[in-house]
Amino acid sequence: MDFLRPASWEEALAAKAEHPTAVPIAGGTDVMVEINFDHRRPEYLLDLNRISELQDWHVGEETVQLGASVPYTKIMENLRTELPGLALASHTVASPQIRNRGGVGGNLGTASPAGDAHPALLAADCEVEVESQARGSRLIPIDAFYTGVKRNALEADELIKSVHIKKADGPQQYSKVGTRNAMVIAVCAFGIALHPETRTVRTGIGSAAPTPIRAKAAEEFLNSALEEGGFWDNGKIITPSIAKQFAELCSGAANPIDDVRGTASYRKHAVGIMARRTLGWTWESYRSGKGRGAEGVA
Amino acid sequence: MRVNFTVNGRQQEADDVWEGESLLYVLRERMGLPGSKNACEQGECGSCTVRLDGVPVCSCLVAAGQAEGREVVTVEGLAGFAKQRAEHGGCASGACGSEGGTSLQAAQQWSAKGTDSQTGEGTELSPVQQAFIDAGAVQCGFCTPGLLVAADELLERNESPSDADIREALSGNLCRCTGYEKILDAVRLAAARQGEAV
Ligand SMILES: Cc1cc2nc3c(=O)[nH]c(=O)nc-3n(C[C@H](O)[C@H](O)[C@H](O)COP(=O)(O)OP(=O)(O)OC[C@H]3O[C@@H](n4cnc5c(N)ncnc54)[C@H](O)[C@@H]3O)c2cc1C
Ligand code: FES
Ligand code: FES
Numbered sequence: 001m002d003f004l005r006p007a008s009w010e011e012a013l014a015a016k017a018e019h020p021t022a023v024p025i026a027g028g029t030d031v032m033v034e035i036n037f038d039h040r041r042p043e044y045l046l047d048l049n050r051i052s053e054l055q056d057w058h059v060g061e062e063t064v065q066l067g068a069s070v071p072y073t074k075i076m077e078n079l080r081t082e083l084p085g086l087a088l089a090s091h092t093v094a095s096p097q098i099r100n101r102g103g104v105g106g107n108l109g110t111a112s113p114a115g116d117a118h119p120a121l122l123a124a125d126c127e128v129e130v131e132s133q134a135r136g137s138r139l140i141p142i143d144a145f146y147t148g149v150k151r152n153a154l155e156a157d158e159l160i161k162s163v164h165i166k167k168a169d170g171p172q173q174y175s176k177v178g179t180r181n182a183m184v185i186a187v188c189a190f191g192i193a194l195h196p197e198t199r200t201v202r203t204g205i206g207s208a209a210p211t212p213i214r215a216k217a218a219e220e221f222l223n224s225a226l227e228e229g230g231f232w233d234n235g236k237i238i239t240p241s242i243a244k245q246f247a248e249l250c251s252g253a254a255n256p257i258d259d260v261r262g263t264a265s266y267r268k269h270a271v272g273i274m275a276r277r278t279l280g281w282t283w284e285s286y287r288s289g290k291g292r293g294a295e296g297v298a
Numbered sequence: 299m300r301v302n303f304t305v306n307g308r309q310q311e312a313d314d315v316w317e318g319e320s321l322l323y324v325l326r327e328r329m330g331l332p333g334s335k336n337a338c339e340q341g342e343c344g345s346c347t348v349r350l351d352g353v354p355v356c357s358c359l360v361a362a363g364q365a366e367g368r369e370v371v372t373v374e375g376l377a378g379f380a381k382q383r384a385e386h387g388g389c390a391s392g393a394c395g396s397e398g399g400t401s402l403q404a405a406q407q408w409s410a411k412g413t414d415s416q417t418g419e420g421t422e423l424s425p426v427q428q429a430f431i432d433a434g435a436v437q438c439g440f441c442t443p444g445l446l447v448a449a450d451e452l453l454e455r456n457e458s459p460s461d462a463d464i465r466e467a468l469s470g471n472l473c474r475c476t477g478y479e480k481i482l483d484a485v486r487l488a489a490a491r492q493g494e495a496v
């Protein structure tokens with residue numbers, strides 16, 4: 001085994017171009033488990049810890065450019081306002097020690113259906129910036145990123161540089177089912193983001209299909225129901241029948257399996273419950289936000 | 299490969315390190331510092347917790363090469379680390395002066411010496427270590443080093459943590475013996491003493 005320690009992003013891209021089988025290691029919280037248990041014996045480990053720009057983030061007008069190696073702890077501490085869904089999801093990851101090391105780049109690299117960043121990223125909407133020495137950088141829309149069980153759209157010579165995530169323009173929530181609070185891989189998880197600017201709602205579901213997914217039929221139903229009822233303007237409580245149908249469609253989007261953490265039917269059920277609850281929480285927050293706004297004017 | 303890094307405030311060098319080796323393995327098997335425990339090797343138990351550039355991490359999940367040029371504090375250096383922090387404020391890592399730190403030999407020989415069941419008597423302990431003894435928070439002791447490092451870091455950044463803060467900070471450390479109550483007592487005790495001292 002060789003340990004490659006590029007000091008800059010350019011050096012890292014060059015190393016990856018020369019050794020496409022090299023395994024990048026950021027926080028190591030996925031990679032080291034595999035090495036410790038002899039599940040993986042890569043020829044080259046490509047350490048990304050020395051590349052400082054991967055640890056940085058920039059808050060722009062419309063998006064946050066989040067470096068691939070920014071640890072979850074930093075997201076929770078610094079980006080709660082701009083990325084509330086991802087900050088909530090980050091807080092559910094493992095333990096403080098793991099959150100101090102692991103980050104979104106590694107979560108995307110592993111692309112596990114149980115990864116907690118994914119539902120939040122799908123709901124917020126984002127693009128993954130990847131780069132290779134040969135072809136330069138490209139932006140992969142998050143909807144095209146997950147290509148199969150633990151597979152993603154990266155080419156062998158590419159590295160993830162950052163994620164360009166839409167700044168929240170409305171309330172976001174993240175909900176996760178597990179046996180306890182800490183150190184739990186999701187039985188299933190649900191992310192939701194209200195986007196009042198475009199009058200749309202986006203979702204993300206974890207651990208309930210071969211890849212992280214959006215509940216698109218549920219989103220379409222809800223978007224038109226909210227539009228028809230004038231809900232975005234009047235800020236009324238969403239009727240129970242709309243919430244129920246949204247929940248059922250979310251549940252129907254799930255295509256889970258039975259495994260040690262839960263059965264397929266339980267997962268479908270739980271996704272529906274989380275969908276209804278998180279819709280209720282976010283909508284309540286949207287309505288009260290509107291209320292405050294109006295008071296402020298009056 | 300060779301790894302140069304700072305351990306407990308002193309510059310160290312580890313040789314013949316295998317590229318896939320963890321920082322935990324280097325500390326235990328190459329530096330002779332078995333304080334950090336190896337239980338799960340998958341980040342689940344926290345018994346291998348050390349500070350890496352001040353940040354609590356599972357040393358079993360840090361590749362040895364990733365520690366190159368960085369500062370590690372293990373439980374063996376915790377007393378010295380806490381003492382320096384108390385005397386010099388923020389810079390306890392030894393990076394700001396050549397005087398500080400715990401030598402490898404001293405760290406290797408570290409033990410909570412005692413003449414009777416009053417373990418720790420006669421040895422210098424950090425406030426957190428003393429509180430663990432006083433509160434009866436140690437049974438088999440396997441989880442203790444990781445908990446001490448995590449609890450010490452909590453009290454460094456939060457002088458008077460709530461119970462929720464303590465639970466959160468220690469949520470990555472498993473204990474099979476105590477049922478955690480005495481551990482919570484110990485951290486509360488250390489926090490209270492820290493408050494009195496100020
Ligand atoms: C005890 C424990 C509990 C956990 N609990 C959770 C949990 O609750 N929720 C959750 O989502 N995850 C959990 N994980 C998994 C892990 O912590 C996350 O997936 C984390 O986001 C990985 O980030 P990392 O930086 O440590 O990745 P690494 O282990 O460094 O890398 C992971 C993968 O991504 C690749 N990679 C990393 N960076 C890049 C890059 N810039 N470009 C291209 N490829 C890259 C690596 O080659 C590797 O394949 C847990 C892990 C442990 C050990
Ligand atoms: S040995 Fe590292 S967390 Fe268990
Ligand atoms: S005292 Fe035995 S594991 Fe905690």
